[in-house]
Amino acid sequence: MRSRPRLLGVLIPGLLAMASLGVAACGSSSKSTSSSSAPSGNSSSSSSAVSSAQAKYAPKNAAPAGAKKGGTLVAIANGDVDYIDPGAAYYQVTYIVDLAVDSPLMGWPPADTSAPQPLLASAPPVLSNGGKTITFHIKPNIHYSPPTGGGTGWTKPVVSADVKYAIERSLLPGVPNGYSTLYFGDVDGWAAAQAAVKKDPTKAPNISGITTPNSSTIVFNFTKPSTEGAIGALSLPVSSPVPQGYAAPFDAKTPSSTYGEHQIDVGPYYISSYSPGKTIILLRNPNYTAGSDFRPAYVDKIEVQEGFSDENSAISKILTGQSMVNFDFGATGEALKLAATKYPSQLQLTPSGGDRYIALNTQKPPFNNINTRKAVTAAANRVALLDTRGGPLSGQVETHYIPPGIPGFQQAGGLAGPSGAQYDFIQHPTGDMALAESYMKKAGYSSGKCTGNCTITMVSDNTPPGSNTAQVLKSQLTALGFNVQLHPVEHATMYTKFCSVVANEPNVCPNVGWVKDFNDGQAMIDVPFNGATIAASPTNNSNWAQFNDPSINSALESAKLITDPTARAAAYGKIDDQITAQAPTIPWDWDYDANVSSPNVNFVTSAFNSEVDLAYTSIK
């Protein structure tokens, strides 16, 4: 689901605007191979995946030769991270900090989107037992930073048990992790651990399927070979080590663990202080050994100043050198035009690795009829919808669901989308009323427009740009004869009271979308289109179309077990096309993150999350 500028996570409140996320390439992390094993045709730099706007303001994914060390980097933000605790962090904006301070088993150098690289791990993981066991070895002599906010830290070096505990604590209600069960749910003993934490929510449960034969080895045993997604998820902050001896007293606090405010980090930087909604200060980790991983860490100090609600003036501050880089918001509207025309060298457009679509409730009339869904999709002027967010500088018209750069994108048809007569309804970006009317006739509306009971409900954001998108869509649906009852509400209300509550869902949710957790087809299309997720989360449903096609559900379950990168990309590309053919939504935006920097900054964008990479950005 989408929410606020470049957030991965969603439902949580912090949803003030909207934007997007990371880029990608092939996220199929190879167990024993390096990134060079990426299947061809999936790179985000592939010409067919790059619009002219993006090519003109191409992201810089590497530090320039001779980048200087030292100085203070100031980033300005509107909102805040979702959780400062790495075990709960789930917004892409939070990952900006996490990429600099944490060391998950795997990580993402800014230019490499093909597969995660070993970070805390000393080498790529080894798969065994028919793909059901993953083994990692971790680097020796990694030490923890001083704690956030001061105090006595943890002097012992990192051991594999710290990684095990980091994952186990993600089951605590006080560490509300949004993805660990999704990707690690097939780990042996996971369900038992969930039951144990229900009895004692103050103590992280033992997960029997995660073992540490010695201090440098950690083994994950799965009940089935769904390990590919798990390896991708091990590049997320949840696998950054947390020593039980240090963290357990903080984790015992209710209703929330306080470890985040006292955390100890192992990356090149550590969170020196965190004042919620005000500032985040990162300093060099004095216990970090330079060269122990791929992060060069140029600047000495990073200061995130929060609360800049007027994003246009905040962008102006950066462009004119009054501040340095943007944090949780990108340039939009007039500020984006200003950056593109007057400060082109300071603007970088990066595909977010996500999409925006209009969910049509497939479980009740009139959109339980595929022809009605195809009709409204054919009628939709998606270019006009894109204009509500800033036009071509803000993204590309979406033609299927896996976005540029993610494995499966090319296989699903690339930018042009799937071809063939069965996809004609998606092939007219500015809309085709004649085609729409033909589908309406097939749906039983003899005049080609809705007649009779044509009232449909739509619940949208009550603030721009989401509210503008809803208004434009309303006029387009009205042209097909529908009487649209539009209810604009707060963003959080839209999800937790309507669009994510199966029983309350309206006919149309115009302001939803999805962003990948990491570069893999599973992370992009499984949750929003797998019918199994509806029953699993009836009050927190992310399958907003309530799309439930048994054959596609089955294909999604099978694809999770594929470990070969090429075959996996092909499988997800095929499923993407199958979903597109069913028209569960109106897909309209593969958006960009528009990042800006001041003239004195060498801004490096992480292709993983399409945000500033703090460990690579430097002062000129």
Place this chain on the structure above:
Amino acid sequence: MGRYIIRRILWGIAMLFIVSAVIFLIFYILPSADPAVLRAGRNAGPAQIAQIRHSLGLDKPVWRQYLDYMQQVFLHFNFGYSYQYNVPVRQLIFSRLPATIWLTVGAVIIWLAVGLSIGIVSAVRRRSILDRTTMTGSLALISAPVFWLGLVSLYLFADDIGVWKIFPGQGAFAAANNPLQKAEAMILPWLVLAAATSAIYARYMRASMIDTMSEDYIRTARAKGLPERTVIRRHAVRSAITPIVTLIGLDVGTLLAGNAILTETVFNIPGVGRLLYNAIGVSDLTVIQGITLFGAFFIVFFNLVVDIAYAYLDPRVRYS
């Protein structure tokens, strides 16, 4: 006097209980979003949501939740946990209060100095060009929304994006390192926040002064041969200012309670108002509830202070 104060304090406490019950009903019976789902985040299943609901105590009967909440508030001064920031609400409010106090104190000084002066002069020189000009000007300022005035002032005078780069702009207060820099960063916010309020005070003061100046005791003072300046200062202003004191009490209380939300948001001042703005945007119910209750306390407290101040300012008031 002592019994009066005790009575008012008891009434104030009762008022806080009533307010807290109303706030609780609004936020927990009719919430705009489900707090447990908000905290659980994306992909959380029913079991995880249920567990979080339990850990937050949201699965208890409403009356029990209310009693627990009030027990925490009154016995432990604990307003709960922020869903968004994952820290105690009390900690959040206290960390934001200094910035709001900075803003409030400066703005109050400005609007009292400007508003009362203009009100007095306008009343004394009634129907003069000065009177008409200031009253027209005050009407214009009252009509200008704070957020609009704030944005215009930033685009005209801020040192980063302004046409004339004179005053520190958005975010300057948070970045300031010493009191002098903080005061400098507050100049625009003070002026913007004080603009409309000083205009209101000027009109109130003028009206009150005009009423007072027609009283018999003013005529008597003049008949005694007192200089006009003395008549105005010692007799007219002292009496006319009494209703203004009521306003000050309420205004200061509401500003400390987060009513400077627009000014703090436009200028990115990390105060209680800005915290409230963020909390509303993300349905962080415990924070909204805590600030509202905290604000109610300030308003009740300053009302009490005002009532007591009446005794000093207006000898006609008796507390028995």
